[in-house]
Amino acid sequence: MIELNNLTRSFGDHKAVDNLNLKVETGEICALIGTSGCGKSTTLKMINRLIEPSSGTVLIDGEDIRNQPPEQLRRKIGYAIQGVGLFPHRSVYENIATVPRLLGWSSEQIDARVHELLDLLKMDFDSFAHRKPSRLSGGEQQRIGVARALAAKPDLMLMDEPFGALDPLTRERLQLELKQIQKLLGITIILVTHDIEEAIRLADRIAVMDGGKLLQQATPEELLRNPREGFVSNLVGGEERALRLLSLRSISDLMEPAECFELNAATPSIEASATLRDALARQIWQQSPVLRVTGENGDTCGAISMERLLSLGQRPE
Amino acid sequence: MKFQQQLRNWGGSLVILCLLLYLTLGADSLEPLLRPLAPENAPAIYARNSFIDLVGWHLLLVLIAISTAAVIAILAALFVSRPAGADFLPLARSLANLGQTLPPVAVLALAVPAVGFGSWPTLIALFLYGLLPIFENTLAGLGSVPTTVKDAARGLGMSPLQRFWQVELPLALPLIITGIRLSVIISIGTATIGSTVAAKGLGEVIIAGILTDNLAFVLHGGLIVALMAMLLDGLFVKLERRFATA
Amino acid sequence: MLSVLRRVDRLGLTLSLASALALVLLPLVNLQPNRILPGQGVALSQLWQQNSFLIFLPLFLLALLSATFSRWLWPRLMISAAALLLLIIALGNSTTLLLEDQPPFARVSLGSGFWTLLLLLGLLMTDALIKLKMAPLPRLALVAIYLGAIFALLASGLWDQISLMLEYHNQERFWQQGGRHLVLVAGSILPALLIGVPLGIRCHRSPRVRAAILPVLSLLQTIPSLAMFGLLMIPLSLLATSFPLLSEFGIRGIGAAPALLALFLYSLLPIVSNTAAGFDGLDPAVLQAAKGMGMSRRQRLWQVELPLALPVMLSGLRIVLTMNIGLVAVAGLIGGGGYGTYIFQGLGQTATDLVLLGTLPTILLAFIAAMAIDTLIALTQRETR
Numbered sequence: 001m002i003e004l005n006n007l008t009r010s011f012g013d014h015k016a017v018d019n020l021n022l023k024v025e026t027g028e029i030c031a032l033i034g035t036s037g038c039g040k041s042t043t044l045k046m047i048n049r050l051i052e053p054s055s056g057t058v059l060i061d062g063e064d065i066r067n068q069p070p071e072q073l074r075r076k077i078g079y080a081i082q083g084v085g086l087f088p089h090r091s092v093y094e095n096i097a098t099v100p101r102l103l104g105w106s107s108e109q110i111d112a113r114v115h116e117l118l119d120l121l122k123m124d125f126d127s128f129a130h131r132k133p134s135r136l137s138g139g140e141q142q143r144i145g146v147a148r149a150l151a152a153k154p155d156l157m158l159m160d161e162p163f164g165a166l167d168p169l170t171r172e173r174l175q176l177e178l179k180q181i182q183k184l185l186g187i188t189i190i191l192v193t194h195d196i197e198e199a200i201r202l203a204d205r206i207a208v209m210d211g212g213k214l215l216q217q218a219t220p221e222e223l224l225r226n227p228r229e230g231f232v233s234n235l236v237g238g239e240e241r242a243l244r245l246l247s248l249r250s251i252s253d254l255m256e257p258a259e260c261f262e263l264n265a266a267t268p269s270i271e272a273s274a275t276l277r278d279a280l281a282r283q284i285w286q287q288s289p290v291l292r293v294t295g296e297n298g299d300t301c302g303a304i305s306m307e308r309l310l311s312l313g314q315r316p317e
Numbered sequence: 318m319k320f321q322q323q324l325r326n327w328g329g330s331l332v333i334l335c336l337l338l339y340l341t342l343g344a345d346s347l348e349p350l351l352r353p354l355a356p357e358n359a360p361a362i363y364a365r366n367s368f369i370d371l372v373g374w375h376l377l378l379v380l381i382a383i384s385t386a387a388v389i390a391i392l393a394a395l396f397v398s399r400p401a402g403a404d405f406l407p408l409a410r411s412l413a414n415l416g417q418t419l420p421p422v423a424v425l426a427l428a429v430p431a432v433g434f435g436s437w438p439t440l441i442a443l444f445l446y447g448l449l450p451i452f453e454n455t456l457a458g459l460g461s462v463p464t465t466v467k468d469a470a471r472g473l474g475m476s477p478l479q480r481f482w483q484v485e486l487p488l489a490l491p492l493i494i495t496g497i498r499l500s501v502i503i504s505i506g507t508a509t510i511g512s513t514v515a516a517k518g519l520g521e522v523i524i525a526g527i528l529t530d531n532l533a534f535v536l537h538g539g540l541i542v543a544l545m546a547m548l549l550d551g552l553f554v555k556l557e558r559r560f561a562t563a
Numbered sequence: 564m565l566s567v568l569r570r571v572d573r574l575g576l577t578l579s580l581a582s583a584l585a586l587v588l589l590p591l592v593n594l595q596p597n598r599i600l601p602g603q604g605v606a607l608s609q610l611w612q613q614n615s616f617l618i619f620l621p622l623f624l625l626a627l628l629s630a631t632f633s634r635w636l637w638p639r640l641m642i643s644a645a646a647l648l649l650l651i652i653a654l655g656n657s658t659t660l661l662l663e664d665q666p667p668f669a670r671v672s673l674g675s676g677f678w679t680l681l682l683l684l685g686l687l688m689t690d691a692l693i694k695l696k697m698a699p700l701p702r703l704a705l706v707a708i709y710l711g712a713i714f715a716l717l718a719s720g721l722w723d724q725i726s727l728m729l730e731y732h733n734q735e736r737f738w739q740q741g742g743r744h745l746v747l748v749a750g751s752i753l754p755a756l757l758i759g760v761p762l763g764i765r766c767h768r769s770p771r772v773r774a775a776i777l778p779v780l781s782l783l784q785t786i787p788s789l790a791m792f793g794l795l796m797i798p799l800s801l802l803a804t805s806f807p808l809l810s811e812f813g814i815r816g817i818g819a820a821p822a823l824l825a826l827f828l829y830s831l832l833p834i835v836s837n838t839a840a841g842f843d844g845l846d847p848a849v850l851q852a853a854k855g856m857g858m859s860r861r862q863r864l865w866q867v868e869l870p871l872a873l874p875v876m877l878s879g880l881r882i883v884l885t886m887n888i889g890l891v892a893v894a895g896l897i898g899g900g901g902y903g904t905y906i907f908q909g910l911g912q913t914a915t916d917l918v919l920l921g922t923l924p925t926i927l928l929a930f931i932a933a934m935a936i937d938t939l940i941a942l943t944q945r946e947t948r
Contacts, residue, residue: 050472074474085469089487099473148473354797404573408690418933420889423922426906430915506787510893513910523793527897532797539793543786550785
């Protein structure tokens with residue numbers, strides 16, 4: 001568990017972060033969101049002591065981070081940033097091996113770990129490991145950036161707008177992969193972003209910041225249903241909130257038995273793992289109020305109707 | 318295929334090297350070629366010192382001066398680019414810029430009253446003048462390391478020393494080598510002029526030629542110095558390419 | 564105590580300590596028995612009986628203190644500038660005293676202490692001047708006024724007993740040599756500009772032209788100056804012996820002709836490559852817009868491309884100007900004339916003052932040229948920004 005207690009950081013007279021309190025449970029993804037200059041990056045950098053707080057404490061699993069030297073601390077925490085910051089003079093392999101080498105792992109251990117990570121990110125070892133970063137696409141570079149951050153098996157990873165510079169398609173694919181990897185490894189991630197879609201898609205908890213202050217922290221659903229007046233409700237949007245709410249749940253949460261509807265061969269179908277937002281889109285697109293829901297093996301396992309969707313996306317009272 | 322590529326890479330340098338070796342080692346066999354350029358009753362081949370010695374002295378002067386200059390210039394650039402040396406940065410930067418407008422011959426001439434004639438004033442002038450391009454290029458090289466890369470290195474937990482050796486220095490290296498190359502080329506030229514203050518080197522052949530109206534000396538000495546500069550320039554350019562990251 | 568230490572300007576402290584040491588340890592002036600023989604250092608204690616030294620010393624101390632502790636840049640600049648002027652006056656005043664009971668050929672020459680102080684005070688002033696971040700024109704004016712003041716002091720005859728000025732009065736052709744120096748510089752750069760700029764534009768437009776020309780020019784650039792002069796002497800003197808008419812026009816193996824030709828060749832690379840780089844760096848959107856507004860090729864070149872590429876082209880000119888001012892001095896060795904003549908004569912006669920009489924104006928010319936072009940670059944950049 002990560003606890004930020006009364007954390008404040010001033011630059012001259014300006015308070016970049018002002019008395020911030022936040023708890024992130026182990027195994028959660030927490031998104032810090034806000035406009036640029038709201039103090040979210042400063043907050044993140046205080047967790048691995050790239051910036052020292054003016055006052056307040058950061059506890060990781062109950063231990064004050066000031067009890068260990070900054071470099072030791074940083075080696076235990078994964079760190080991925082916008083623009084990636086891969087070392088241009090080192091190959092993909094050496095980039096990933098950076099922290100394990102700093103920690104003095106044996107070359108067999110490092111070799112095994114690099115193989116493992118490239119596998120995890122679905123990148124072929126032989127064709128990627130010995131390339132220089134300049135010969136990778138933007139998305140590939142960002143994947144290697146994540147692999148480098150994960151190399152020393154950290155329990156916590158800090159990410160500063162990691163997907164900011166990517167095109168929308170690549171960004172979405174990487175977000176999905178990240179979510180899968182995080183679930184698989186069970187690590188904690190604190191992520192800085194200015195993109196509410198990204199926060200909703202990835203995070204278990206969203207903390208909204210403005211002017212150095214924490215305005216609201218909540219689960220995505222809670223935030224969409226009951227945003228605080230003002231900045232937060234502007235951020236989560238007006239009527240698009242309905243669609244964003246739908247995107248939080250998968251079809252399997254809300255589907256009904258197939259027998260309740262008269263399905264025929266012409267009824268369009270959708271996979272159970274897709275989101276409710278995808279289901280609504282397909283219903284509109286195919287002009288069909290009911291969809292057949294299929295499982296992983298392609299068998300029909302239920303159905304989803306537009307009525308059910310309409311009730312869930314309703315404006316909260 | 319591979320051989321052809323190697324030949325294209327190294328062919329030029331190889332031809333220059335062969336010419337250079339012939340002009341220094343085979344000097345005597347050049348006599349009939351150079352004869353028409355020498356005045357009657359005067360030797361066509363410079364004989365006061367052997368050419369191999371002169372080349373050796375010339376290169377030794379450059380080597381000593383530039384290697385010392387490189388060490389000091391790189392350390393100085395490193396110092397002013399750290400927070401502790403920040404007070405010195407503005408002046409150092411414009412000094413390096415303004416200092417390069419100082420003519421090398423002026424530095425050489427000013428060194429004579431300070432230390433007398435011989436190889437010392439030349440060595441001092443080469444050293445002083447060699448500092449500036451290396452210093453300026455090292456600063457530029459360290460400054461060219463992207464902020465994201467430096468941030469990442471810090472965030473991954475590298476110590477200041479590790480960041481310098483493993484990240485900043487390798488990335489600045491191509492520009493540092495450019496600086497050293499410039500210094501070496503200028504030094505070869507200045508060391509040639511250094512013969513006017515009695516430094517040992519190839520300049521004495523050219524100057525002897527000018528003083529006695531012996532064009533054979535001028536051509537012979539001039540060719541060797543020019544080829545030497547070209548050869549070193551080419552080798553340093555290759556070195557820069559090898560360390561370039563892209 | 565600690566807070567005072569933290570406010571110390573480390574650069575100012577270093578330079579101040581060095582200046583104080585130089586003043587105490589190194590002789591400001593030497594007493595020479597004649598023009599050639601080395602002199603004996605004059606101790607500081609012999610000098611400060613002079614009234615003007617009594618004004619200089621406190622001002623000097625104030626300059627060092629303000630450089631170390633004060634963040635007020637104007638006082639720092641003014642006090643060190645005044646200190647240097649007073650040093651010049653004080654030294655001038657002290658000569659009569661020092662030469663009182665000396666034989667007639669004895670001279671007072673400037674010692675290592677003076678040169679070191681000149682350098683260190685110059686550094687202090689430069690540092691203050693940089694940190695003031697003045698606009699380019701006023702800064703140039705300030706430097707010009709200060710140099711003017713120093714020249715006025717020298718012209719007033721204050722230093723006429725000091726050996727450097729004695730040497731100056733010996734050389735009747737000093738200003739003609741200066742003129743010749745500049746003529747050689749201009750005579751090589753103007754043709755290089757006329758040929759180099761169009762060539763640079765061609766290089767920008769055609770990669771093939773660039774690949775053919777730039778390597779040749781940079782190869783020329785690596786040839787050491789003395790070797791270049793020498794190698795050019797050969798064809799020129801062969802020409803002159805085969806066609807005696809040519810030598811009437813000054814085309815000879817020795818003298819100005821090989822120097823001019825060599826300087827011209829050296830000038831080409833910076834001009835061509837900076838012109839090409841200036842044009843390469845133009846914003847394509849601006850060029851598209853100019854085309855889209857219906858400007859002809861010629862109009863685009865003169866009204867858009869050249870003005871925008873000018874700063875980069877000027878920095879090429881700066882390289883060439885300062886380089887050639889120094890190279891003309893080398894040409895003194897092959898009888899090219901200019902201040903190099905004094906340098907090499909002085910070295911030959913081991914007459915330090917003659918060497919200085921050649922070196923100092925060369926350095927000054929290079930500095931002034933560099934500062935003038937820097938001002939021009941700053942002005943053109945400010946306009947286009």
